[in-house]
Amino acid sequence: MRAVVQRVLRAQVSVGGEVIGRIDKGLCALVAAGDDDTDEDVVYLAEKVTGLRIFSDDAGQMNLSMADVGGALLAISQFTLFGDCRKGRRPSFVHAMAPGPAEAAYDRFVTLAQKTGVPVETGRFRADMQVELVNDGPVTLLLDSKRLF
Numbered sequence: 001m002r003a004v005v006q007r008v009l010r011a012q013v014s015v016g017g018e019v020i021g022r023i024d025k026g027l028c029a030l031v032a033a034g035d036d037d038t039d040e041d042v043v044y045l046a047e048k049v050t051g052l053r054i055f056s057d058d059a060g061q062m063n064l065s066m067a068d069v070g071g072a073l074l075a076i077s078q079f080t081l082f083g084d085c086r087k088g089r090r091p092s093f094v095h096a097m098a099p100g101p102a103e104a105a106y107d108r109f110v111t112l113a114q115k116t117g118v119p120v121e122t123g124r125f126r127a128d129m130q131v132e133l134v135n136d137g138p139v140t141l142l143l144d145s146k147r148l149f
Contacts, residue, residue, distance in 0.1 A: 011133035021121035026071030032081035046112035
């Protein structure tokens with residue numbers, strides 16, 4: 001399972017001009033499931049995202065988590081994180097999980113994130129969404145349950 005996580009001052013996601021998810025300070029996570037991901041991958045990613053200590057403490061060091069700063073999570077499904085662009089000019093998505101199981105994995109990720117007590121807002125699975133955010137730092141991290149960067 002993969003995520004692109006951005007520390008944000010604010011973020012929102014809209015579908016058809018209607019805002020369906022909005023947060024102030026926190027993290028915006030674009031989340032995707034791969035064809036070989038298991039529940040262990042979902043648990044790993046949910047714990048990693050919600051526990052990241054990437055907010056500054058009084059000394060300016062990244063030592064605080066979302067819970068420490070009263071932040072929230074905006075979780076948005078984005079299968080294109082499994083786009084393979086190594087050959088040709090059109091990405092291949094053969095390693096993205098099929099829509100049915102991918103939606104279940106995304107829903108499980110959201111449920112696990114909510115259980116941490118952090119407020120969670122979401123996008124809409126398989127919808128054409130518009131995401132707006134103000135990246136704080138900027139801080140952007142790539143997470144993958146299968147490999148290290």
